[in-house]
Amino acid sequence: MEGCGMNCIKYLLVVFNALFMILGIVIISAACVDLGMIKGFAGMETTGHETDIVLIVVGVLILLVAAFGCFGAWKESPKLLYIFVGLLIIIILLELSVGIAAAALRPQIEGTMKTQLRASFIKNKSSREEDSTYKEFWDTIQTNLECCGVTGPDNYIASEPRLNPAYSCCPPDNSDHKVEDKRSDCISLTKYYQEGCEDKVLSTVHSAGMTVIVCGILFCFLEVAGIILALWLAHAIKSEDKGRETA
Helix, strand or coil, rough: CCCCCHHHHHHHHHHHHHHHHHHHHHHHHHHHHHHHHHHHHCCCCCCCHHHHHHHHHHHHHHHHHHHHHHHHHHHHHHHHHHHHHHHHHHHHHHHHHHHHHHHHHHHHHHHHHHHHHHHHHHHHHHHCCCCCCCCCHHHHHHHHHHHCCCCCCHHHHHCCCCCCHHHHHHHCCCCCCHHHHHHHHHHHHHCCCCCCHHHHHHHHHHHHHHHHHHHHHHHHHHHHHHHHHHHHHHHHHHHHHHHHHCC
């Protein structure tokens, strides 16, 4: 390949695929975060995360295809570039299918999460001291999201067994008082968080899902740009080869 213009296309495609690999890691990370939130906030159930798993698989395929595209551009092989274009088209179709499925299933997933959260809260209230799994689960949510109960602290008192809000419902207290005194002050002065955890959990999971969707849309634009560059480079290589044959 001679000529600055064609060399520029070649190196631009190599740089594009390097960027493509980085963004592939980003979409895998975003899908893993969304998957972790769904599994972590759904009352320790594991349903409703199939689209994230598919996205992780697609992300791995993107990394492999981007590496293949770099190799094809560097070797200046039209055949490899055409294969690269075909693989990109397949990935775009997969991403569109996953995106449509995720949009369609999201309300169902969030509805399932609400049911599981409420069920786990009941188990949290009724669990024995030696079976602290659900208590630890709710303590983590309430501390991290700064919330209390499913819809508010009244959930602890509204049904049997009637309990005061958990200490994890209380804001951090950096005083030197004993934990028992801190909890007593929080409960007696109603300092605990007033917002329920259900809305905060759904909002957090929704934000993570939107991040995945935005990454997918960005990838589609990049993939179309990669297809155009690869076809342009393959055409330039074939035109140059024909020019040499007729010279």
